[in-house]
Amino acid sequence: MPVETCPNRVATNCSEGTSGELMIRPSASQVVDRLIRRLRVSDPPERFQRLACEAVRAMLAVEAVAWVPTARREAVVIAGQVDRLDVDSLRDLTPENSGGVWVSSGATKPADSPFRQAAVAHATGDGNATVGWIVAANPIDAVAFGPEVELLPTVAALIATQRGNARLYGDLKELVFGVIRSLTAAIDAKDPYTSGHSERVARIAVRIAEELGLSSSERGDLYLMGLLHDVGKIGIQDDVLKKPGKLTSEEYRQIKAHVGIGVHILTDLKKLHHLLPGVAHHHECYDGSGYPAGLVGDQIPLCARILAVADAFDAMSSNRPYRRRLAPDQIDEIFRKGAGTQWDRRVVEALFRCRADVERIRQKGLGESLRQAVGGTLGRG
Ligand SMILES: [Fe+2]
Numbered sequence: 001m002p003v004e005t006c007p008n009r010v011a012t013n014c015s016e017g018t019s020g021e022l023m024i025r026p027s028a029s030q031v032v033d034r035l036i037r038r039l040r041v042s043d044p045p046e047r048f049q050r051l052a053c054e055a056v057r058a059m060l061a062v063e064a065v066a067w068v069p070t071a072r073r074e075a076v077v078i079a080g081q082v083d084r085l086d087v088d089s090l091r092d093l094t095p096e097n098s099g100g101v102w103v104s105s106g107a108t109k110p111a112d113s114p115f116r117q118a119a120v121a122h123a124t125g126d127g128n129a130t131v132g133w134i135v136a137a138n139p140i141d142a143v144a145f146g147p148e149v150e151l152l153p154t155v156a157a158l159i160a161t162q163r164g165n166a167r168l169y170g171d172l173k174e175l176v177f178g179v180i181r182s183l184t185a186a187i188d189a190k191d192p193y194t195s196g197h198s199e200r201v202a203r204i205a206v207r208i209a210e211e212l213g214l215s216s217s218e219r220g221d222l223y224l225m226g227l228l229h230d231v232g233k234i235g236i237q238d239d240v241l242k243k244p245g246k247l248t249s250e251e252y253r254q255i256k257a258h259v260g261i262g263v264h265i266l267t268d269l270k271k272l273h274h275l276l277p278g279v280a281h282h283h284e285c286y287d288g289s290g291y292p293a294g295l296v297g298d299q300i301p302l303c304a305r306i307l308a309v310a311d312a313f314d315a316m317s318s319n320r321p322y323r324r325r326l327a328p329d330q331i332d333e334i335f336r337k338g339a340g341t342q343w344d345r346r347v348v349e350a351l352f353r354c355r356a357d358v359e360r361i362r363q364k365g366l367g368e369s370l371r372q373a374v375g376g377t378l379g380r381g
Contacts, residue, residue: 068087183234313362
């Protein structure tokens with residue numbers, strides 16, 4: 001929270017900061033309100049802890065406020081400055097009594113203590129175990145703390161809540177990451193001949209999306225859609241999926257079913273619902289001749305129009321059981337002819353603008369972090 005300069009020297013909620021500036025002191029209810037509104041599980045705990053320490057420091061008008069985690073591998077967060085204050089002196093303030101606020105008595109402190117006055121409140125997590133404590137040190141313009149110090153246990157509880165939820169969020173993110181990786185591996189295992197296709201389509205789609213000016217969160221979603229666009233092929237019979245020759249109409253009908261199967265597989269993953277349009281419609285054609293819905297033009301979600309181009313590019317650039325990969329000139333010619341009928345002309349033009357990059361992406365195999373994309377997806381709503 002930024003420190004605001006007080007315009008009125010006689011206002012009672014103003015105090016002088018350590019560098020002589022006047023600061024507005026937020027009330028306890030303002031601090032709680034601000035912290036609750038910033039209680040985001042996707043934020044790193046240290047960010048919320050710093051925010052909380054800064055808010056409490058402004059409210060109490062003290063030289064420093066620190067969050068001291070019990071686990072020594074976690075960072076101690078300090079807002080403000082106190083002479084000779086270090087992590088050891090903060091850890092020495094662990095009160096025996098873990099309830100309420102413990103206010104130190106200056107008289108009992110050694111002469112070299114950095115604290116004239118310190119107030120401490122514990123935070124507990126699962127099983128009532130102490131996860132850390134918050135320390136407010138040295139009131140600036142008074143010898144004792146004001147009544148607002150009673151808010152410290154509430155702030156400590158908010159820090160513990162955000163820290164615990166952020167950990168659960170991290171676990172959920174890893175779970176979704178693992179599910180997507182497993183599904184992608186299952187698609188690759190189903191048809192080793194097209195191994196890596198999903199990953200390449202995902203990366204190519206992201207590069208085209210960048211060319212079209214899509215935001216980073218839209219690109220993150222597109223990356224996941226690219227990974228999962230053919231997940232329904234898990235449900236297609238091997239002899240049909242890997243058939244080297246021409247497909248019969250019945251076999252083609254079975255292949256086309258992969259989009260519906262893909263949607264069905266992902267339907268129960270509620271956090272991935274916004275990815276379904278890409279999975280469902282990546283075989284639609286701009287002129288309405290595609291499947292499954294025969295959507296026309298802008299009726300087709302943009303993500304699906306981008307995936308269609310990325311998918312076709314990678315398919316034409318790869319060897320298949322029934323043909324060799326096409327030369328770059330042939331691929332460009334097919335895209336030129338199909339722009340406006342099979343594919344969205346604007347997407348094809350975007351592909352041409354970043355053609356060299358797309359070729360490099362296809363060959364190299366390093367792309368956007370899946371963890372980052374999963375984080376963006378879970379951070380929605
Ligand atoms: Fe497909």
